[in-house]
Amino acid sequence: MPGNAARADKKKAEPGIQRCVNGACGATYGLRERVYLCSRCGETLEIDCGLARPRNPESLRREWAARTSSRSALDASGVWRFRDLLPFKNNAPIVTLREGNTPLFDAPRSAKYCGLAGLRLKHQGYNPTGSFKDTGMATAVTQAAISGARTAVCASTGNTAASLAAYAARAGMQAAILLPHGQVSSSKLAQSLDYGALVLEIEGNFDACMRLVQELGDDPSIYVANSINPFRIEGQKTVAFEMMEQCGWRVPDHVVVPGGNMGNSTALGKGFQELLDLGLIRRVPKLSVIQAEGAAPLARMFAALSPRQRADFDHLPQKLEAVENPQTLATAIKIGAPVSWKKALRSVLRSGGQIISVSEQEIADAKAMIGRDSIGCEPASATTVAGIKKLVAAGHIGRKDDVVAVLTGHALKDPDYMIRYHEGTLSLGAKDEPAELKLAGAFRNAPQRVAATKAAILSSLERQR
Numbered sequence: 001m002p003g004n005a006a007r008a009d010k011k012k013a014e015p016g017i018q019r020c021v022n023g024a025c026g027a028t029y030g031l032r033e034r035v036y037l038c039s040r041c042g043e044t045l046e047i048d049c050g051l052a053r054p055r056n057p058e059s060l061r062r063e064w065a066a067r068t069s070s071r072s073a074l075d076a077s078g079v080w081r082f083r084d085l086l087p088f089k090n091n092a093p094i095v096t097l098r099e100g101n102t103p104l105f106d107a108p109r110s111a112k113y114c115g116l117a118g119l120r121l122k123h124q125g126y127n128p129t130g131s132f133k134d135t136g137m138a139t140a141v142t143q144a145a146i147s148g149a150r151t152a153v154c155a156s157t158g159n160t161a162a163s164l165a166a167y168a169a170r171a172g173m174q175a176a177i178l179l180p181h182g183q184v185s186s187s188k189l190a191q192s193l194d195y196g197a198l199v200l201e202i203e204g205n206f207d208a209c210m211r212l213v214q215e216l217g218d219d220p221s222i223y224v225a226n227s228i229n230p231f232r233i234e235g236q237k238t239v240a241f242e243m244m245e246q247c248g249w250r251v252p253d254h255v256v257v258p259g260g261n262m263g264n265s266t267a268l269g270k271g272f273q274e275l276l277d278l279g280l281i282r283r284v285p286k287l288s289v290i291q292a293e294g295a296a297p298l299a300r301m302f303a304a305l306s307p308r309q310r311a312d313f314d315h316l317p318q319k320l321e322a323v324e325n326p327q328t329l330a331t332a333i334k335i336g337a338p339v340s341w342k343k344a345l346r347s348v349l350r351s352g353g354q355i356i357s358v359s360e361q362e363i364a365d366a367k368a369m370i371g372r373d374s375i376g377c378e379p380a381s382a383t384t385v386a387g388i389k390k391l392v393a394a395g396h397i398g399r400k401d402d403v404v405a406v407l408t409g410h411a412l413k414d415p416d417y418m419i420r421y422h423e424g425t426l427s428l429g430a431k432d433e434p435a436e437l438k439l440a441g442a443f444r445n446a447p448q449r450v451a452a453t454k455a456a457i458l459s460s461l462e463r464q465r
């Protein structure tokens, strides 16, 4: 499957290895071995594709660009178009739904809101199931098919579920989905049902679902499709490649992403690092991750790191203190114990970026601002614009810096949140309890009831002008 580029050893049986991220352990596994955590030390794994610097990076860029005008299903995919840098053989049973190829929008109102001269938003919500998960699911489900799994399973706050349901259906494989009961938007739940997945609503939160999935992974018939699986990261890293193409290979100063289970930040960090190692870019952008205040274990750890610890990214803290009972209306990132925290932290520290958290009000208003830019996104994605505003105010991002934020999910993933924001009824916590947090919509736009007459409508128009 890989094209002409850059394999260190083309005769190798498998195009790469899986390696424990714990440098002191150094355990490696073949690509066919179904392991998610290192059997020696329990750390997560990452794939080393064994890529060597191409003699002519420009020819690789040209080939990727040329594939955009090809009619083949592989080339039409914004993931498989970059197959030269993916760990699959030529004859792999590729699964694709034309993922990737997502737009990079200018967002002038959001830029102004953040105090920036300009801001671009890379919208992964334009993927086939409406979220960034599809790029990683294309590779993960392909690997599940290679490994002969009968069932692909995932824990999810909704988007991974919808994506796995779609890709497993395409591959003719059973999908089993563990969702925290009552904590997933109905749009996402509806998608999983429609794609024919077995949906299991668990009495517990996402972290409990994630623990169960890891237990299920011991069964040889079951393949874990969460981002703990390094094959997910491989597909998701292609977003960095596509973004660089869209930026004309001029590296932005900052790339900003939301943080939940930390697969996305891990993947972008890996993507940029590989481009650097291959000589396709000269530096990596500063990668910053934004969490919701009530579900921000990594932002909390980051804030407590000394400057020396921040510089020593080869010796990361061993343990992340989980948030026991995470709370946020951005349900996609309502996660207290992210599995890929170490890989993400290493990427952020290596790039010189930040990990911070933002409040519910900040997320809600940033989301409305992204809507005013005629772009829109789901709440979790809006942490980026809220976070950028804060990072500009704190001087971590310069007003004239070149900034790209990654929007992870489509606006229609959570219409209920939008309606409640605009009607002014958005709140977090039990209704009428003292702890209830009521959110004011700074950019409220409630529907108006008008009489069925031309005069009434004209008078409404006049009032809004």
Ligand code: F0G
Pocket: 131, 133, 155, 156, 157, 158, 159, 160, 161, 227, 258, 259, 260, 261, 262, 263, 264, 265, 332, 333, 378, 380, 381, 408, 409
């Ligand atoms: N944004 C959206 C819309 C998401 O659905 C998620 C994660 C994230 C951001 C965070 O990305 O986990 O890679 O750091 N959703 C997962 C799910 C947990 O199950 O759909 P991350």
